[in-house]
Amino acid sequence: MRHVGHTYRLGTHGRAVTSHPGVGGTTFIALLSCSRCPKSGERNLRQMMPPDQIDRKFTQAGWKLDPHICPDCQRRANQEKTMTKPSPAAMKAQAAMFRLLSDHFDVEKGAFALGWSDEKIAAETGLAKDVVTEFRRAGFGEIKEPTELQAIRADINALEQLAREHLQGVTAEIAGLRSRLAQISSRVGA
Template sequence: MPRAAYDLIRRRIDGKPATFARIVCRSCAAHAECRVDARPPPETIAKTFEREGWSVDRRNANRCFCPDCHPSRKGTLPVTMPATLTTPAPMPSPKLLRQVFAMLEDRFNPETGAFQDGWSDARIARETGASPIFVTKTREDAFGVLRVDPDVAALRRSIDDLLSQLSALSAKVDDLDKRRRP
């Protein structure tokens, strides 16, 4: 029996429960999410994704495509797809699951919803050999969602570094100014 076009995901945002619909492209595995009511009508969710350019078959997830892979935009329907996208992903080994979980425990702070400097789901996936989607889902299910955008966190670190450099330069200028005056 085909899987529905989307999955409902429940998360807590600012301590309150929220429901999201997630759709995955059959061709490239890209995904999109939208926040929905607790029990939305399927037509409403499908129309939301269709407005964003997705091709949605409301009853069969194997016929859902992102805007980049949309068959009508490519001119032809895909004939065959890799088996990895049409069959469910295998469950990761217990060893891999432990590695991912340990790295998330060490490098993700659930209270702030942020990773340590330089860490992300993608980096943990590279370090462990797990898929980025698996790492993201594990983090969301076990530790919570990102509340701080990694790019914003990187910008804040850069600003802090620049401010400390500015402070050091200001101290040097003051020191040179004192030496110059008798």
């Protein structure tokens, strides 16, 4: 991008230049500010150069220009791209997981077909079991307890409650008998 005037001398468009007296003459330092972070880049110049030549020194040092992006921010952006983009193998495994869940998980019943589970789908696709479980929960729902098990569990709970009530009655009856025994024993002198 062409700019009118010497952008480094004018201090515009994120560019600046400073000078320092030195042995053998003045040393110029061109500065460029990153548009994504507070970092500034510096290039030492023996003499004042045209802006496009100074820009070339920054691009040779790894900077992108207009917008100015330092090498560190470029590296971070590339790492984020590679981390967020799944590989073709991962996409195939996810597609296989979706197909297997569609084929072997009944959303209405909240149950797998006989012989199928999150573990088996993970083994078939090469994905982690946690990934399959999380996807199944989000996309297909939780595993529900079969109605037969719910009925048996309710029967067990009812019988346990009946046993507790019966035990309380028996315990009260035993306590009453002990009390009568104590009364009779004290009258008879036994």
